[in-house]
Amino acid sequence: MSLFYYRVFDFILSFATERHPNTYRMQNVQRATLRQALNMEISINKNQVARICLILASVILLFFGILHLHGTFFSTDLYPSDLGLIEKLKTATIQMDESGIIWKLWIGFNAMFSVGLIFIGSVNLYLSTKHFEFIRGNNPILTLTICSNIFFVWIGNRYMISDFAISMAIPLIFFAIGYLIIQLKRLTT
Template sequence: MIARLLMTLSAAIIFTLGTLHLVFTFRGNKLLPRDHELIDRMAQVSPVISDQTTMWRAWIGFNASHSMGALLFGMVFGYLAIRHEAILFQSPFLLVVGLAMLGGFLVLGKRYWFSVPFTGICIALACYLLSMLLGALR
């Protein structure tokens, strides 16, 4: 029961971060550069890989798809913890995939982001690891 709760909490934290990130991508100014001229310049410049987009459109797309990844993690692992606990905790593949995802978020958070998402990821990862440990002890 505690393992399930911790796994659900881990998933809920990442889901919440993903939701907030998606909202901030399309609403408000939280993910906008402080330099408004930079937005104009990003809207005019294409990346080397293709002239079919701009750096600004890529920025929005990357932020949205990043959010979708966090939402997917939260939904899948939350659902499995709540509805299919045995499948989740008896599957080394699923547990390692989840751990790798959170580990990747942790590295990115430390290197590229700021303290709020990094702290949330640390808590989610701690819940996940404790959940795995308690699940293995059953």
């Protein structure tokens, strides 16, 4: 939209220049000032788009982390459908340690995974909303977040259900878009 206003303004100034040649120098200064203002506005809009992408990705991770935590402790959504298998898992142990009961490890793993998603989502949400300049200037944070999400998508495709892979791919896409906008903005400034 800003580019449209710039072109309209430039078009109007071109007519004024033809009619009043003495004002040509002043109009060039006005055009340069307008270009700078529009470039700043476009730059701010890119920052806002990157920030919104990071916020959306963070909220999605946070949501799925809370949903997974709920599914672990407050529902049977993550339980095996075979009730006999649950009983076997409650008595089976791992080879490394006899006290490692498979069922407790399953619940513990799901709880830790949930907290990991909640942590990643919360930290990125906080940084994206309160300290965007910090997250924009620190590649390692976004890079590690994107790498974590790539790993989640890979694990989801390889070992888990497709819904999980999709639920991790969506924030990955938003994080990647936000990251790319930030990197492209660095290259152009």
